[in-house]
Amino acid sequence: MGIFHPAWIEVDVARFQKNLSVVRKKMTSRLLCVAIKANAYGHGLLRMGKIASESGADYLGVACLQEAIVLRESGLQLPILVLGALHEEWIDSLLHHEVDLSVSSLYKAKLVAARCEALGKKARVHLEIDTGMQRTGVRLESAPMLLQFLQSHSCFDVVGIYSHLATADQKNHPFTKKQIDLFRSFKEQVGSSSIIWHLANSGGCFFYPESHFDMVRVGLACYGYLPDGTIDPTDGIAPCLSLKAKISYFKVVAAGEGIGYGHSYRTKRQTRIITVPVGHGDGYRRALSNKGAVLLGGTRHPIVGAICMDQCMVDVGRAEAHVGDEVTLIGKQGNEEISLQEVCNLADTIPYEFLSALPERLPRVYRN
Numbered sequence: 001m002g003i004f005h006p007a008w009i010e011v012d013v014a015r016f017q018k019n020l021s022v023v024r025k026k027m028t029s030r031l032l033c034v035a036i037k038a039n040a041y042g043h044g045l046l047r048m049g050k051i052a053s054e055s056g057a058d059y060l061g062v063a064c065l066q067e068a069i070v071l072r073e074s075g076l077q078l079p080i081l082v083l084g085a086l087h088e089e090w091i092d093s094l095l096h097h098e099v100d101l102s103v104s105s106l107y108k109a110k111l112v113a114a115r116c117e118a119l120g121k122k123a124r125v126h127l128e129i130d131t132g133m134q135r136t137g138v139r140l141e142s143a144p145m146l147l148q149f150l151q152s153h154s155c156f157d158v159v160g161i162y163s164h165l166a167t168a169d170q171k172n173h174p175f176t177k178k179q180i181d182l183f184r185s186f187k188e189q190v191g192s193s194s195i196i197w198h199l200a201n202s203g204g205c206f207f208y209p210e211s212h213f214d215m216v217r218v219g220l221a222c223y224g225y226l227p228d229g230t231i232d233p234t235d236g237i238a239p240c241l242s243l244k245a246k247i248s249y250f251k252v253v254a255a256g257e258g259i260g261y262g263h264s265y266r267t268k269r270q271t272r273i274i275t276v277p278v279g280h281g282d283g284y285r286r287a288l289s290n291k292g293a294v295l296l297g298g299t300r301h302p303i304v305g306a307i308c309m310d311q312c313m314v315d316v317g318r319a320e321a322h323v324g325d326e327v328t329l330i331g332k333q334g335n336e337e338i339s340l341q342e343v344c345n346l347a348d349t350i351p352y353e354f355l356s357a358l359p360e361r362l363p364r365v366y367r368n
């Protein structure tokens with residue numbers, strides 16, 4: 001164990017593994033790419049990368065070079081794909097670490113070719129085509145020419161062709177159907193080959209089976225959340241992350257006292273106030289001031305006053321509380337649960353944002 005810290009994230013490893021097998025059952029594709037960018041959606045990059053690779057992931061998806069290096073330097077052998085735009089400054093290192101790169105312009109393809117020649121290396125590339133996200137990806141009209149360029153240079157190993165869905169978090173969205181059709185017709189135009197075709201994210205995986213092709217790239221659902229914010233018990237995925245802390249202070253406060261910055265809460269009667277060492281510096285957003293709650297002894301108690309950077313206060317009323325007792329800010333305790341979705345609704349955000357904002361200083365504890 002590292003240095004003690006009074007607040008932490010707990011990851012239920014078995015639950016994560018179960019989610020992966022639920023995703024696998026949903027898939028009609030052969031391959032699963034688990035997205036572990038942004039510190040594995042806050043769950044911890046290296047550990048989750050290892051668990052995913054030992055639990056049937058075929059590919060890992062990252063956003064940037066640093067993430068790829070962390071995985072490779074720990075000895076992880078699985079194919080890794082850097083999703084999205086390629087930066088010139090990354091090329092040498094990506095080639096050295098044998099990371100798959102996305103190519104979506106002739107300009108970048110030429111840069112990669114030049115570096116391959118200089119270093120005597122081959123590049124494993126995925127051609128990214130844009131079917132309507134308007135983020136990265138070569139436009140469809142230019143895709144055949146770029147593919148032709150990649151296939152005619154021996155330094156490239158064209159491993160995959162992919163695109164990204166813009167509206168798959170909603171069921172039956174006509175635009176998703178349009179993107180799937182565009183992707184399929186490009187595939188038919190290119191013809192059969194050994195290329196891995198991939199389009200689906202979590203929304204595609206769960207809501208659009210016709211988007212699966214050869215591989216799905218799933219992040220959020222592996223961590224236990226559906227992208228439309230619903231919980232469908234038949235889906236069988238469930239969150240594997242909890243946010244917990246130890247009470248750092250206890251006091252009895254008289255009626256009529258203001259609590260915290262700006263005194264945004266005032267006690268109505270004499271009550272017991274605990275201090276919890278979690279604040280907006282821990283990703284526990286300030287918008288949760290006077291709205292959030294914690295579980296203590298299996299009972300819900302309201303957060304009162306403004307969330308500070310490193311702490312927040314909770315009115316536990318007459319409940320018994322001691323310094324060092326465990327509270328749960330996200331997750332289950334006894335029969336009670338504070339879901340991440342509930343917290344996100346209160347803070348006007350979504351699980352994607354909340355999870356990726358969970359900072360390094362919160363230790364990740366992995367339980368089986």
Ligand SMILES: *Cc1c(COP(=O)(O)O)cnc(C)c1O
Pocket residue numbers: 035037083084164200201202203217218219220221227
């Ligand atoms: C992040 C990302 C994914 C995974 O998205 P989820 O909605 O979390 O499943 C898939 N593909 C690309 C290109 C991404 O950037």
